[in-house]
Amino acid sequence: MNPDFHQKPLRRALLAAGALLCAAAPVQAQSHVPYPSRPIRFVVPFAAGGALDYVARLLGAEITRQSRAQVIVDNRPGASGILAAENVKGSAPDGYSVLITNMESHVNNLGLFKSLPYDPVRDFQPVGMIASAAAILVGKAAVPPDSLAQFVAYARADKGGVSFGTWGNGTYSHIAIASLGRIDRFAVVTVPYKGESPVVQDLLGGNLSFAMASVLVAKAQTDKGAMKAYAVNGDRRLALMPTVPTFKELGYTDPVLNMRPWFAAYAPAGTPKAVVDRINALLRDALRDPGVASSLSDKGFEPIGSSPAEHQRELARQIQTFTKVMHDIGIHPE
Numbered sequence: 001m002n003p004d005f006h007q008k009p010l011r012r013a014l015l016a017a018g019a020l021l022c023a024a025a026p027v028q029a030q031s032h033v034p035y036p037s038r039p040i041r042f043v044v045p046f047a048a049g050g051a052l053d054y055v056a057r058l059l060g061a062e063i064t065r066q067s068r069a070q071v072i073v074d075n076r077p078g079a080s081g082i083l084a085a086e087n088v089k090g091s092a093p094d095g096y097s098v099l100i101t102n103m104e105s106h107v108n109n110l111g112l113f114k115s116l117p118y119d120p121v122r123d124f125q126p127v128g129m130i131a132s133a134a135a136i137l138v139g140k141a142a143v144p145p146d147s148l149a150q151f152v153a154y155a156r157a158d159k160g161g162v163s164f165g166t167w168g169n170g171t172y173s174h175i176a177i178a179s180l181g182r183i184d185r186f187a188v189v190t191v192p193y194k195g196e197s198p199v200v201q202d203l204l205g206g207n208l209s210f211a212m213a214s215v216l217v218a219k220a221q222t223d224k225g226a227m228k229a230y231a232v233n234g235d236r237r238l239a240l241m242p243t244v245p246t247f248k249e250l251g252y253t254d255p256v257l258n259m260r261p262w263f264a265a266y267a268p269a270g271t272p273k274a275v276v277d278r279i280n281a282l283l284r285d286a287l288r289d290p291g292v293a294s295s296l297s298d299k300g301f302e303p304i305g306s307s308p309a310e311h312q313r314e315l316a317r318q319i320q321t322f323t324k325v326m327h328d329i330g331i332h333p334e
Helices: 007-031 051-067 079-089 103-112 148-157 172-184 196-205 215-223 273-288 290-298 308-328
Strands: 040-044 071-075 097-102 124-133 135-140 162-166 188-192 210-214 227-232 262-268 301-303
Touching: 040 051, 040 079, 051 071, 051 097, 051 124, 051 273, 051 290, 079 097, 079 103, 079 124, 079 262, 097 103, 097 124, 103 172, 103 262, 103 308, 124 273, 124 308, 135 148, 135 172, 135 196, 135 215, 148 172, 148 227, 162 172, 162 196, 172 188, 172 210, 172 308, 196 210, 196 215, 210 215, 215 227, 262 273, 273 290, 273 308, 290 301
Parallel strands: 040 071, 040 097, 162 188, 162 210
Antiparallel strands: 097 262, 124 262, 124 301, 135 210, 135 227
């Protein structure tokens, strides 16, 4: 009998097993590739040059400096943040597409639209809050009120409704002034714009009387005497504008007036926890850099750097709060 007779099946089996091991080797190697091993894409729902774009680029540059992981900012403006959110929702859950957004896409939109092409909770994994931004109630220099109390009295006397410029329907500025009007019983005629810049232009040009403004705008214009600042949201005064009182210290308990809008990061649902934690660590390390922290503070932003779990809890709480407030002030999903 041929001595190879019994060995040939064994050889064939060994060769087949070897082929399977070779085929599996790349997959196994890929599963052990450290994150990040290629560029990370920060998807921003606003055009370049805005506040959120500035924050995303600042953090992206610092992450690249500290970790050598390249970060690319991908601006996808339009539709109240829906386009950017849809893009990230449909991306691979591998940590290389991260939505850097404000609370409008994940909170306010639920009170604005009857149906969204994404679910802010089910379709995303929170990575963490990045920073908050103060908003200040301002009036043009020519209007009589010099304080919040005088503003309320002035607004009550205007039976036709005080004109107020907002950054758009359903934005924080819209909800905040509508909440203030409901609390203090005065009528508001909101004039929606596409962002803060055109609001400021019309306010300075005399076409508007009042608005909510970012810290940078409010400080620059009050320093020049072109605007008056009445009150700031949040639970403490601003270091950049220490003479402006908070709504809270003036006796307001409304949750909208006592919080500050935030920026946060989200990954697609299904992103592995280890990858989410790594993205969170990259962001928090960047926020701890003194230069980054100073740059944010100088522009009126407050670094936060929360954990994924902390932001998940805060997101659920604010969805409940804002959808109720929006309903109470007459903003209904369309």
